[in-house]
Amino acid sequence: MISYEQLRARAFAPVEHRYSVNDTILYALGLGLGADPLDPAHLRATYERDPGFCALPAMVNVLGYPGFWAMEPDTGLTWQKILHGEQSFTLHAPLPAEGTVVGHTKITEIIDKGAEKGALIYSEREIVDKASGQTLATVASTSFARGDGGFGGPAGPVKPVHQLPDRAPDLTYDHRTQPGQALIYRLSGDLNPLHADPEVARGAGFDRPILHGLSTLGVASWSITAALADGDASALKHLQLRFSAPVYPGETIRTEIWRDGEEVSFRARVTERDVVVLNNGLARLG
Structure with missing residues:
Protein backbone atom coordinates (compact mmCIF):
# COMPACT_ATOMS: atom_id res chain seq x y z
CA MET A 1 0.00 0.00 0.00
CA ARG A 146 -5.80 1.84 -10.64
CA GLY A 147 -4.86 -0.61 -7.88
CA ASP A 148 -3.74 1.79 -5.16
CA GLY A 149 -6.69 3.77 -3.83
CA GLY A 150 -7.85 3.79 -0.22
CA PHE A 151 -4.52 4.68 1.46
CA GLY A 152 -5.90 7.63 3.41
CA GLY A 153 -4.47 10.46 1.31
CA PRO A 154 -6.16 13.69 0.24
CA ALA A 155 -9.23 13.38 -1.99
CA GLY A 156 -8.44 16.56 -3.91
CA PRO A 157 -8.10 18.94 -5.48
CA VAL A 158 -8.06 17.15 -8.83
CA LYS A 159 -6.60 19.11 -11.73
CA PRO A 160 -9.35 20.34 -14.06
CA VAL A 161 -9.25 19.29 -17.70
CA HIS A 162 -9.45 21.74 -20.57
CA GLN A 163 -12.94 21.88 -22.06
CA LEU A 164 -13.22 21.83 -25.84
CA PRO A 165 -15.38 24.42 -27.64
CA ASP A 166 -18.99 23.50 -28.25
CA ARG A 167 -18.80 23.77 -32.03
CA ALA A 168 -17.46 21.83 -34.99
CA PRO A 169 -13.65 21.92 -35.36
CA ASP A 170 -12.29 24.85 -37.35
CA LEU A 171 -9.98 22.50 -39.26
CA THR A 172 -8.50 19.00 -39.18
CA TYR A 173 -5.12 17.52 -40.06
CA ASP A 174 -4.54 13.84 -40.93
CA HIS A 175 -1.26 12.05 -40.27
CA ARG A 176 -0.93 8.37 -41.17
CA THR A 177 1.31 6.54 -38.76
CA GLN A 178 3.74 3.94 -40.08
CA PRO A 179 3.37 0.17 -39.42
CA GLY A 180 6.84 0.06 -37.83
CA GLN A 181 6.53 3.37 -35.98
CA ALA A 182 6.50 1.92 -32.45
CA LEU A 183 9.70 -0.01 -33.18
CA ILE A 184 11.38 3.28 -34.08
CA TYR A 185 9.88 5.41 -31.31
CA ARG A 186 10.99 2.96 -28.60
CA LEU A 187 14.62 3.78 -29.48
CA SER A 188 14.04 7.22 -27.98
CA GLY A 189 13.89 5.61 -24.55
CA ASP A 190 10.61 3.77 -23.88
CA LEU A 191 11.49 0.09 -24.22
CA ASN A 192 8.23 -1.29 -22.81
CA PRO A 193 7.69 -4.60 -24.69
CA LEU A 194 3.99 -3.77 -24.98
CA HIS A 195 4.99 -1.70 -28.02
CA ALA A 196 7.13 -4.35 -29.70
CA ASP A 197 6.30 -7.89 -28.58
CA PRO A 198 3.06 -9.37 -30.01
CA GLU A 199 2.84 -11.93 -27.20
CA VAL A 200 3.14 -9.26 -24.49
CA ALA A 201 0.53 -7.15 -26.28
CA ARG A 202 -1.92 -10.06 -26.46
CA GLY A 203 -1.36 -10.72 -22.74
CA ALA A 204 -2.38 -7.12 -22.07
CA GLY A 205 -5.57 -7.51 -24.07
CA PHE A 206 -4.46 -6.08 -27.43
CA ASP A 207 -4.38 -8.04 -30.66
CA ARG A 208 -1.00 -6.51 -31.57
CA PRO A 209 1.54 -4.04 -30.14
CA ILE A 210 0.20 -0.53 -29.63
CA LEU A 211 1.83 2.81 -30.33
CA HIS A 212 3.36 4.71 -27.42
CA GLY A 213 0.99 7.35 -26.08
CA LEU A 214 3.81 9.90 -26.23
CA SER A 215 4.30 9.14 -29.92
CA THR A 216 0.61 9.88 -30.45
CA LEU A 217 1.10 13.11 -28.49
CA GLY A 218 4.05 13.98 -30.73
CA VAL A 219 1.94 13.40 -33.82
CA ALA A 220 -0.76 15.77 -32.52
CA SER A 221 1.79 18.45 -31.61
CA TRP A 222 3.32 18.17 -35.08
CA SER A 223 -0.10 18.28 -36.74
CA ILE A 224 -1.01 21.50 -34.94
CA THR A 225 2.10 23.30 -36.19
CA ALA A 226 1.70 21.81 -39.67
CA ALA A 227 -1.88 23.10 -39.83
CA LEU A 228 -1.41 26.49 -38.17
CA ALA A 229 2.26 27.45 -38.43
CA ASP A 230 3.30 26.34 -41.93
CA GLY A 231 5.19 23.39 -40.47
CA ASP A 232 7.31 25.55 -38.14
CA ALA A 233 7.48 23.17 -35.17
CA SER A 234 9.35 25.71 -33.05
CA ALA A 235 6.16 27.81 -32.89
CA LEU A 236 4.71 25.43 -30.28
CA LYS A 237 5.28 26.69 -26.71
CA HIS A 238 2.81 24.68 -24.60
CA LEU A 239 0.71 21.55 -24.96
CA GLN A 240 -1.47 19.54 -22.59
CA LEU A 241 -3.86 16.64 -23.13
CA ARG A 242 -5.54 13.55 -21.73
CA PHE A 243 -4.91 10.06 -23.15
CA SER A 244 -8.18 8.29 -23.90
CA ALA A 245 -7.45 5.24 -26.12
CA PRO A 246 -4.50 3.48 -27.78
CA VAL A 247 -3.41 3.73 -31.41
CA TYR A 248 -2.21 0.81 -33.50
CA PRO A 249 0.81 1.54 -35.74
CA GLY A 250 -0.36 2.13 -39.30
CA GLU A 251 -3.59 3.90 -38.33
CA THR A 252 -4.42 7.47 -39.33
CA ILE A 253 -4.52 10.08 -36.57
CA ARG A 254 -6.87 12.97 -37.36
CA THR A 255 -6.22 16.01 -35.16
CA GLU A 256 -9.34 18.17 -34.80
CA ILE A 257 -8.43 21.79 -34.10
CA TRP A 258 -10.23 24.85 -32.74
CA ARG A 259 -8.41 28.19 -32.71
CA ASP A 260 -9.45 31.09 -30.47
CA GLY A 261 -6.72 33.70 -30.64
CA GLU A 262 -3.51 32.30 -29.19
CA GLU A 263 -5.38 29.39 -27.60
CA VAL A 264 -5.63 26.20 -29.63
CA SER A 265 -7.99 23.47 -28.47
CA PHE A 266 -7.70 20.00 -29.98
CA ARG A 267 -8.44 16.31 -29.79
CA ALA A 268 -7.31 13.41 -31.95
CA ARG A 269 -9.13 10.39 -33.27
CA VAL A 270 -8.21 7.30 -35.28
CA THR A 271 -10.17 7.54 -38.51
CA GLU A 272 -10.22 3.79 -39.23
CA ARG A 273 -12.06 3.02 -35.98
CA ASP A 274 -13.56 6.48 -35.26
CA VAL A 275 -12.13 6.38 -31.73
CA VAL A 276 -10.95 9.46 -29.82
CA VAL A 277 -7.38 8.71 -28.67
CA LEU A 278 -6.38 12.11 -27.25
CA ASN A 279 -8.86 14.47 -25.60
CA ASN A 280 -9.18 17.82 -23.81
CA GLY A 281 -6.12 19.17 -25.62
CA LEU A 282 -4.81 22.71 -25.26
CA ALA A 283 -1.84 24.20 -27.12
CA ARG A 284 -0.31 27.66 -27.34
CA LEU A 285 1.75 28.98 -30.22
CA GLY A 286 4.21 31.85 -30.06
Missing part, protein backbone atom coordinates in the same frame (compact mmCIF):
# COMPACT_ATOMS: atom_id res chain seq x y z
CA ILE A 2 1.07 3.57 -0.64
CA SER A 3 2.61 5.53 2.22
CA TYR A 4 1.47 9.03 1.31
CA GLU A 5 4.23 10.87 3.16
CA GLN A 6 6.99 8.60 1.91
CA LEU A 7 5.90 8.62 -1.74
CA ARG A 8 5.09 12.34 -1.77
CA ALA A 9 8.61 13.09 -0.51
CA ARG A 10 10.35 10.58 -2.77
CA ALA A 11 13.77 11.84 -3.89
CA PHE A 12 14.78 11.43 -7.53
CA ALA A 13 18.42 11.63 -8.54
CA PRO A 14 19.08 14.17 -11.31
CA VAL A 15 19.25 12.49 -14.72
CA GLU A 16 21.93 13.80 -17.09
CA HIS A 17 21.01 13.20 -20.71
CA ARG A 18 23.34 13.82 -23.61
CA TYR A 19 21.60 13.76 -27.00
CA SER A 20 22.93 14.23 -30.52
CA VAL A 21 21.55 15.42 -33.84
CA ASN A 22 21.01 11.75 -34.70
CA ASP A 23 18.83 11.35 -31.59
CA THR A 24 16.82 14.41 -32.59
CA ILE A 25 16.21 12.96 -36.05
CA LEU A 26 15.40 9.53 -34.61
CA TYR A 27 12.73 11.11 -32.40
CA ALA A 28 11.10 12.75 -35.43
CA LEU A 29 11.19 9.46 -37.36
CA GLY A 30 9.45 7.86 -34.36
CA LEU A 31 6.48 10.15 -35.03
CA GLY A 32 6.28 8.99 -38.64
CA LEU A 33 7.92 12.09 -40.10
CA GLY A 34 10.00 11.40 -43.17
CA ALA A 35 7.29 9.23 -44.68
CA ASP A 36 7.20 11.86 -47.42
CA PRO A 37 10.89 12.67 -47.98
CA LEU A 38 9.96 15.48 -50.39
CA ASP A 39 7.84 17.38 -47.85
CA PRO A 40 9.84 20.47 -46.75
CA ALA A 41 8.20 20.45 -43.32
CA HIS A 42 9.25 16.83 -42.75
CA LEU A 43 12.81 17.64 -43.80
CA ARG A 44 13.06 20.44 -41.24
CA ALA A 45 12.74 17.75 -38.56
CA THR A 46 14.64 14.90 -40.21
CA TYR A 47 17.51 16.39 -42.27
CA GLU A 48 20.31 18.11 -40.38
CA ARG A 49 21.42 20.23 -43.36
CA ASP A 50 18.02 21.76 -43.89
CA PRO A 51 18.23 25.53 -43.15
CA GLY A 52 15.29 25.28 -40.77
CA PHE A 53 16.40 22.09 -39.00
CA CYS A 54 15.35 22.04 -35.35
CA ALA A 55 14.39 19.73 -32.51
CA LEU A 56 10.67 19.12 -32.21
CA PRO A 57 9.32 20.70 -28.98
CA ALA A 58 7.60 17.45 -27.93
CA MET A 59 11.02 15.79 -27.69
CA VAL A 60 11.31 17.25 -24.17
CA ASN A 61 9.06 14.37 -23.09
CA VAL A 62 11.90 11.86 -23.57
CA LEU A 63 14.74 13.96 -22.10
CA GLY A 64 16.03 13.53 -18.54
CA TYR A 65 13.41 10.85 -17.85
CA PRO A 66 13.98 8.91 -14.59
CA GLY A 67 12.61 5.65 -15.98
CA PHE A 68 9.61 3.62 -14.83
CA TRP A 69 10.31 4.25 -11.16
CA ALA A 70 6.89 2.90 -10.10
CA MET A 71 8.33 -0.63 -10.45
CA GLU A 72 10.70 -0.04 -7.53
CA PRO A 73 9.43 -1.92 -4.45
CA ASP A 74 9.73 0.98 -2.01
CA THR A 75 6.99 2.93 -3.84
CA GLY A 76 4.20 0.62 -2.63
CA LEU A 77 2.57 0.89 -6.04
CA THR A 78 0.87 -1.87 -8.03
CA TRP A 79 2.85 -0.96 -11.12
CA GLN A 80 1.10 -3.50 -13.36
CA LYS A 81 -2.13 -1.46 -13.05
CA ILE A 82 -0.70 2.01 -13.72
CA LEU A 83 -1.90 3.94 -16.76
CA HIS A 84 -0.55 7.16 -18.26
CA GLY A 85 -3.48 9.54 -17.88
CA GLU A 86 -2.34 13.04 -18.82
CA GLN A 87 0.74 14.84 -20.11
CA SER A 88 1.80 18.43 -20.60
CA PHE A 89 4.91 20.37 -21.48
CA THR A 90 5.88 24.04 -21.56
CA LEU A 91 8.92 25.36 -23.43
CA HIS A 92 10.73 28.21 -21.66
CA ALA A 93 13.45 28.44 -24.34
CA PRO A 94 14.08 26.82 -27.72
CA LEU A 95 15.23 23.20 -27.45
CA PRO A 96 18.71 22.84 -29.01
CA ALA A 97 19.12 20.25 -31.76
CA GLU A 98 21.84 18.63 -29.64
CA GLY A 99 23.23 19.12 -26.17
CA THR A 100 23.30 17.88 -22.60
CA VAL A 101 20.38 18.43 -20.27
CA VAL A 102 19.62 17.47 -16.68
CA GLY A 103 16.18 16.28 -15.63
CA HIS A 104 14.93 17.09 -12.13
CA THR A 105 11.81 15.09 -11.22
CA LYS A 106 9.48 15.46 -8.24
CA ILE A 107 6.05 14.23 -7.19
CA THR A 108 3.79 17.22 -6.69
CA GLU A 109 0.70 15.48 -5.26
CA ILE A 110 -1.04 12.13 -4.81
CA ILE A 111 -4.85 12.04 -4.86
CA ASP A 112 -6.73 9.17 -3.19
CA LYS A 113 -9.87 8.44 -5.20
CA GLY A 114 -10.88 5.74 -2.74
CA ALA A 115 -10.70 1.97 -2.36
CA GLU A 116 -11.40 0.20 -5.66
CA LYS A 117 -11.14 3.59 -7.44
CA GLY A 118 -7.40 4.06 -7.55
CA ALA A 119 -5.09 7.04 -7.08
CA LEU A 120 -3.75 9.91 -9.19
CA ILE A 121 -0.03 10.65 -9.05
CA TYR A 122 1.01 14.08 -10.29
CA SER A 123 4.68 14.48 -11.17
CA GLU A 124 6.76 17.25 -12.71
CA ARG A 125 10.17 17.34 -14.39
CA GLU A 126 12.31 20.37 -15.14
CA ILE A 127 14.67 20.05 -18.12
CA VAL A 128 17.76 22.20 -17.55
CA ASP A 129 20.55 22.93 -20.02
CA LYS A 130 23.72 21.68 -18.33
CA ALA A 131 26.07 24.23 -19.88
CA SER A 132 24.07 27.40 -19.14
CA GLY A 133 21.85 26.30 -16.25
CA GLN A 134 18.81 27.62 -18.13
CA THR A 135 15.51 25.83 -17.65
CA LEU A 136 14.43 24.75 -21.12
CA ALA A 137 11.12 23.07 -20.35
CA THR A 138 8.74 21.83 -17.68
CA VAL A 139 7.08 18.45 -18.26
CA ALA A 140 4.15 17.25 -16.15
CA SER A 141 2.43 13.87 -16.02
CA THR A 142 -0.58 12.32 -14.36
CA SER A 143 -0.41 8.59 -13.67
CA PHE A 144 -3.58 6.67 -12.81
CA ALA A 145 -2.69 3.98 -10.27
